[in-house]
Amino acid sequence: MSNQEEAPIYMATVSAPTNIACIKYWGKADKHWNTPTNDSVSVTLDQSDLRAVTTAAASSKFTQDRLWLNGIEDEGAPTNKRFRACVDGVLKLAKNPQKWKGCKIHVSSYNTFPTAAGLASSAAGYAALVAAMSALVDAQEEFPGQLSTLARQGSGSACRSLYGGFVAWRKGGEKEDWSDSLAQQVQDEHHWPELRALILVVSDAKKDTSSTAGMSTSVATSTLLQHRIDKVVPDRMIEIEKAFSEKDFEAFGKVTMRDSNQFHAVCMDTYPPIFYMNDISRMVVRIVHAYNAWAGEIRAAYTFDAGPNAVLYTLDQYVVEVGALMKHYFPETGAVSDYINNAEYIEQVQKFSLSPELLEATDKTGRVPASGDVKQFYYTKSGPGPLTLSMEESNLDPKTGLNTYQP
Amino acid sequence: MSNQEEAPIYMATVSAPTNIACIKYWGKADKHWNTPTNDSVSVTLDQSDLRAVTTAAASSKFTQDRLWLNGIEDEGAPTNKRFRACVDGVLKLAKNPQKWKGCKIHVSSYNTFPTAAGLASSAAGYAALVAAMSALVDAQEEFPGQLSTLARQGSGSACRSLYGGFVAWRKGGEKEDWSDSLAQQVQDEHHWPELRALILVVSDAKKDTSSTAGMSTSVATSTLLQHRIDKVVPDRMIEIEKAFSEKDFEAFGKVTMRDSNQFHAVCMDTYPPIFYMNDISRMVVRIVHAYNAWAGEIRAAYTFDAGPNAVLYTLDQYVVEVGALMKHYFPETGAVSDYINNAEYIEQVQKFSLSPELLEATDKTGRVPASGDVKQFYYTKSGPGPLTLSMEESNLDPKTGLNTYQP
Incomplete structure (x- = not known):
């Protein structure tokens, strides 16, 4: 194994959209799994104006998991239940799980929602976190929508932001682990271009x-x-x-x-x-x-x-x-x-x-x-689900893995 | 029979309260009978500030039914379904029905609800109409609450203003003619003086x-x-x-x-x-x-x-x-x-x-x-139901039967 100095930093950057529900989610069936009392459905909005941009990095030379939100480190985040559900959940689906053993994760995320606007950014944020982690570790879903079950544990409506177009969140509840509470694309963003x-x-x-x-x-x-x-x-x-x-x-x-x-x-x-x-x-x-x-x-x-x-x-x-x-x-x-x-x-x-x-x-x-x-x-x-961005759009320094985004 | 010139004018004047519901009436079960889809209950308010004052007069020398509201004649009222339901309904309950044969009815009503206040005055108004007619002809209810079934046909919530204190409006519906959709006093105005x-x-x-x-x-x-x-x-x-x-x-x-x-x-x-x-x-x-x-x-x-x-x-x-x-x-x-x-x-x-x-x-x-x-x-x-007032408080001229109230 290479020593810490030489250990590589793996990185992936994505952007993710927000969504606006037409049939509203209001009421949790299970607080632990963050599942809803009813189905909901939303339009995924185009990312050109409102989006979250997230870089996830993994390296064995990182000493701990770290998260920066809009350029400011959130020190409580790495032990936060929502963050862990998304990060650990995606790691379990990694194509090559061995590769990430001993790695710690750095995440930097910002959004283009003006704070003053009061527009909810958590849907885009958690969708971007799951999508960035997924791109980083080349996550393989065991069933369609599995990644959305992870985003859902970050923020309920985030699960719908993993797809473009018109997206339903099926409430689920038939399965013990609520793995059937997931997002399904009803129609993609090209279906109704008007x-x-x-x-x-x-x-x-x-x-x-x-x-x-x-x-x-x-x-x-x-x-x-x-x-x-x-x-x-x-x-x-x-x-x-x-x-x-x-x-x-x-x-x-x-x-x-x-x-x-x-x-x-x-x-x-x-x-x-x-x-x-x-x-x-x-x-x-x-x-x-x-x-x-x-x-x-x-x-x-x-x-x-x-x-x-x-x-x-x-x-x-x-x-x-x-x-x-x-x-x-x-x-x-x-x-x-x-x-x-x-x-x-x-x-x-x-x-x-x-x-x-x-x-x-x-x-x-x-x-x-x-x-x-x-x-x-x-x-x-209406627009697409998460998009993978180039290295140039990364929010983490490829050499140090530290945040580079400044609002 | 005396000739028209000498025919007497019978008069009665009452005041009636408004009421404010605690369980709300919203939805009609039968539009013709003006009955509700659910029971409701209200507090009858004291009449010292907000009340309707109504004089009803009957005479064989009147040539037609007439109504004045706040001093202004409402020429459409005597053929109005709501007005007729109240007036004709009470006449049918007159102790001595023969006495009123050939009589026409004059009514003058005003309320002390400032128009600017936007407070509903129809409950007090129709309760006062029924109570004034009832006092005029000494109406005899065939069952408790019968007068409230008439006020209800004027304005739904008016039925509750026929009693003081805490008054329920039972939705009824067991009887074909909705005579069971009536007001019932739950507690009088002395029950909870605080x-x-x-x-x-x-x-x-x-x-x-x-x-x-x-x-x-x-x-x-x-x-x-x-x-x-x-x-x-x-x-x-x-x-x-x-x-x-x-x-x-x-x-x-x-x-x-x-x-x-x-x-x-x-x-x-x-x-x-x-x-x-x-x-x-x-x-x-x-x-x-x-x-x-x-x-x-x-x-x-x-x-x-x-x-x-x-x-x-x-x-x-x-x-x-x-x-x-x-x-x-x-x-x-x-x-x-x-x-x-x-x-x-x-x-x-x-x-x-x-x-x-x-x-x-x-x-x-x-x-x-x-x-x-x-x-x-x-x-x-909280206050009492309709009160009978003295001749001095009448809104109709005892000699002519014409309105005397000027706002």
């Missing part, structure tokens, strides 16, 4: 209840959640997978909006109640319904996660209209180039002339255009 | 969805409402009637808050969703939970009807503290005497010194004291 997403980052003073704490309280106190789990979600899963597969936006949008509303209804039925949406979120809902009613069809569908931000799904042919409508009611405070992430889209939105009849309809929501309520727009679409 | 209510009138720009339209959409679209009706409300009715009877504020307050939250959860689960509470309403909820957590017991319990106003139930021993706490976070814009309805209560609230530890706890809600979000406080308690 699908678009517009994220409205909504300003909010109040710190939200964390998802983990919130869903635990909901399971314990909501008298509606179990009915949702047993009677509502199973039908909705069938309905939305069919709608997505048939590219039926009317059906897709309707069930997406209804399930977002039901998730927030369960939060409100929790004791004490949990409020994630605020008056701005609700105004976006009203405008979307007024817009769809004016159009005589569903052209935009909102969904809200555990916070006030709105994600609007729409189609390529309406995304400029939707953006122009939202920008009309929620105009920028400063430069528009700081407000919307895509220059070409900005240009189209600014050129677009909204129908006076549409504005007459949406004005009835009571909204008066005012800046400051929305902080940012992200224009994006 | 109970207090503080109404916070919350400012809101947006016009709410009407209850009738809203509950119809909920019945048609919410996938949670039926579960609430079948599985949740029956247990809650038993629980809250026991709590009220035992004067157990902890249990009474908890089920009241949970049921308010569930009603608004069902509204959110409706498609399109219905929002009655706004950010100010939700802030009141947060402050109440922080206050109760600080106290280590439930000292205040909120409930919200189909609008943003908060009703806080509390006990005599805490009502000054609750008022001082709310006034701290929602101070008056102008004179305090215009802001709170009761001079003695104002004095006590202004003298009260809030615990710094309490404020430290409630500050964590994120609320920063600011005026303008709450328009008015009403301090009140």
